Amino acid sequence: xxxxxxxxxxxxxxxxxxxxxxxxxxxxxxxxxxxxxxxxxxxxxxxxxxxxxxxxxxxxxxxxxxxxxxxxxxxxxxxxxxxxxxxxxxxxxxxxxxxxxxxxxxxxxxxxxxxxxxxxxxxxxxxxxxxxxxxxxxxxxxxxxxxxxxxxxxxxxxxxxxxxxxxxxxxxxxxxxxxxxxxxxxxxxxxxxxxxxxxxxxxxxxxxxxxxxxxxxxxxxxxxxxxxxxxxxxxxxxxxxxxxxxxxxxxxxxxxxxxxxxxxxxxxxxxxxxxxxxxxxxxxxxxxxxxxxxxxxxxxxxxxxxxxxxxxxxxxxxxxxxxxxxxxxxxxxxxxxxxxxxxxxxxxxxxxxxxxxxxxxxxxxxxxxxxxxxxxxxx
Amino acid sequence: xxxxxxxxxxxxxxxxxxxxxxxxxxxxxxxxxxxxxxxxxxxxxxxxxxxxxxxxxxxxxxxxxxxxxxxxxxxxxxxxxxxxxxxxxxxxxxxxxxxxxxxxxxxxxxxxxxxxxxxxxxxxxxxxxxxxxxxxxxxxxxxxxxxxxxxxxxxxxxxxxxxxxxxxxxxxxxxxxxxxxxxxxxxxxxxxxxxxxxxxxxxxxxxxxxxxxxxxxxxxxxxxxxxxxxxxxxxxxxxxxxxxxxxxxxxxxxxxxxxxxxxxxxxxxxxxxxxxxxxxxxxxxxxxxxxxxxxxxxxxxxxxxxxxx
Ligand SMILES: Nc1ncnc2c1ncn2[C@@H]1O[C@H](COP(=O)(O)OP(=O)(O)OP(=O)(O)O)[C@@H](O)[C@H]1O
Ligand SMILES: [Mg+2]
Numbered sequence: 174x175x176x177x178x179x180x181x182x183x184x185x186x187x188x189x190x191x192x193x194x195x196x197x198x199x200x201x202x203x204x205x206x207x208x209x210x211x212x213x214x215x216x217x218x219x220x221x222x223x224x225x226x227x228x229x230x231x232x233x234x235x236x237x238x239x240x241x242x243x244x245x246x247x248x249x250x251x252x253x254x255x256x257x258x259x260x261x262x263x264x265x266x267x268x269x270x271x272x273x274x275x276x277x278x279x280x281x282x283x284x285x286x287x288x289x290x291x292x293x294x295x296x297x298x299x300x301x302x303x304x305x306x307x308x309x310x311x312x313x314x315x316x317x318x319x320x321x322x323x324x325x326x327x328x329x330x331x332x333x334x335x336x337x338x339x340x341x342x343x344x345x346x347x348x349x350x351x352x353x354x355x356x357x358x359x360x361x362x363x364x365x366x367x368x369x370x371x372x373x374x375x376x377x378x379x380x381x382x383x384x385x386x387x388x389x390x391x392x393x394x395x396x397x398x399x400x401x402x403x404x405x406x407x408x409x410x411x412x413x414x415x416x417x418x419x420x421x422x423x424x425x426x427x428x429x430x431x432x433x434x435x436x437x438x439x440x441x442x443x444x445x446x447x448x449x450x451x452x453x454x455x456x457x458x459x460x461x462x463x464x465x466x467x468x469x470x471x472x473x474x475x476x477x478x479x480x481x482x483x484x485x486x487x488x489x490x491x492x493x494x495x496x497x498x499x500x501x502x503x504x505x506x507x508x509x510x511x512x513x514x515x516x517x518x519x520x521x522x523x524x525x526x527x528x529x530x531x532x533x534x535x536x537x538x539x540x541x542x543x544x545x546x547x548x549x550x551x552x
Numbered sequence: 553x554x555x556x557x558x559x560x561x562x563x564x565x566x567x568x569x570x571x572x573x574x575x576x577x578x579x580x581x582x583x584x585x586x587x588x589x590x591x592x593x594x595x596x597x598x599x600x601x602x603x604x605x606x607x608x609x610x611x612x613x614x615x616x617x618x619x620x621x622x623x624x625x626x627x628x629x630x631x632x633x634x635x636x637x638x639x640x641x642x643x644x645x646x647x648x649x650x651x652x653x654x655x656x657x658x659x660x661x662x663x664x665x666x667x668x669x670x671x672x673x674x675x676x677x678x679x680x681x682x683x684x685x686x687x688x689x690x691x692x693x694x695x696x697x698x699x700x701x702x703x704x705x706x707x708x709x710x711x712x713x714x715x716x717x718x719x720x721x722x723x724x725x726x727x728x729x730x731x732x733x734x735x736x737x738x739x740x741x742x743x744x745x746x747x748x749x750x751x752x753x754x755x756x757x758x759x760x761x762x763x764x765x766x767x768x769x770x771x772x773x774x775x776x777x778x779x780x781x782x783x784x785x786x787x788x789x790x791x792x793x794x795x796x797x798x799x800x801x802x803x804x805x806x807x808x809x810x811x812x813x814x815x816x817x818x819x820x821x822x823x824x825x826x827x828x829x830x831x832x833x834x835x836x837x838x839x840x841x842x843x844x845x846x847x848x849x850x851x852x853x854x855x856x857x858x859x860x861x
Contacts, residue, residue: 177654181651181652184648184651184652185652188637188648192637192639192640195639196639388633388634388635388636389631389633389634389635390635390636390637392602392631392635393629393631393635393636393649393696394652395601395602396600396601396602396624396627396628396629397624397625397652397653398621398622398624398625398652398653398654399652400621551602
């Protein structure tokens, strides 16, 4: 590509952006409306607080010694309410069973496992709180044993590693999701961003490709030394930039007004950039195939919202049943949101989001190919 | 400067250009006159590079037009549709469109101001184009094609559907551009436009050029004859038949359609005879006009058709 070609491509893409941002209603759609979503879903799925205020824990204490009751005393806390029962009930939210030899094993310093069961649809967040509380209780019991037993805690740990493994709590929550449910503005801002990238790029990008064709504007551009390929790249670039601008607006607003934390800004922007590329290609494709403004807008709103809902832009995908979550994978938004959640909530690094980037890049390639194949300059 | 050799283009069965050839010199303003469907837009589209699958060749500034993309920098094209951004103002439109050509930015700004002056839009150059009248939009549409100072300017019906003032302004612009050395080809249906704007006129129909030359040269084709236009109530065939014995006797049938016909007469004293023949056949005449030879007569003679208004 020569400098002159590049200059022409930037010129056209820049002009598309300029026309978009000078549209008065643009700021309603790109700012006011998404902020509404951010606040709504941010409050609805509050970070770290969507479980019940007090987590109930049903306990069957079959222990024949004294340590079981003692242990349960330690588990009690303002956030965890213990409901003692004699037999394992049919219905419970969370259930802990202390076996008959609980005390015996402690006294014998033998390792043992406790099972914490959770009803499938009970709050994961509450379960996580209970689990944390159990760990605390275990630690306390152990440290007390140690204090009463040998005196010096620090030295004791060095000499008796077996005590660390004295009691293990086995849970059935999927790995990595036990302690964190994405929520709050750190979830809802990326969610609205992904949703509105889809919507704005498809609407503004698609409609302008269609209008520029109908008005003969694209045809006229080719009177200049610009090639058809150059025009396509310019349109793709312009729409990609539309998506990036949408993301920047919401990220900046998020940072300033909602203390947004993306986890890793650079990798988050990389995810957004690849996602925006796929949407840019989709918008050129739609703009080439569809000849009516209403139809493009309808299609854009429909696709953007279905993809947003399925892909976890609204409620965190972590709270939906596994089947729904799997179905969400057909939504491009899923791959963007899951990658962003990995970066923010699950200490994800580049390697963790590599599969997501791969899927989004593949999607971009396929959609760009389709858009190029059906790119229509004149009616 | 421009040499079009035997361009042929068909759409399915329709032959839109039929071995069309034409030459144009620097500074020449050529009016391409043709009725609906003559192939004018097809020709412009091929030259503009927006139509493919044709045969024949075009050389421009000594090079093959279709193999050297940079030649497009030397060519300005004004399409029949208003193709620009309604959301932008006139000045920004010019800067955008001019920016697609290899013109330095500073020159472009200067040039845009000049052009706006030329098309009398300077006063409203900062207003969104969507507020413009049809005539103002046409002038802007034309201005866009001129921004990069092309050596060749092609305009497809630049004066369609606008008021007289805007039309005069555009034709004026075309004349000025030609006088400054740019070659111009513009298509039109309007005889009056070519009569006083062009240095050369070409009449085309069914994809070919039927005649070309200066206005005087073309008028000579009908000879020193007057044109008689007759309106009435008659069928085309009956009309032709009624006058068949006058043919060659100082009367030439230029065109005959139902209720409307045109004749070239060597002398107006033929008119009573003509009317006599028509009355005898009971063909009603409601109107009769006598005109001195003009381009319209040439056109009628060559194509047997009148131009669309
Ligand atoms: N895209 C097309 N598909 C099929 N036929 C076409 C197409 N474009 C033009 N034609 C036909 O080619 C012929 C020449 O058309 P063209 O548009 O070049 O005429 P024109 O001289 O510009 O007419 P007008 O004065 O109406 O603008 C006509 O018979 C027209 O019907
Ligand atoms: Mg035409």
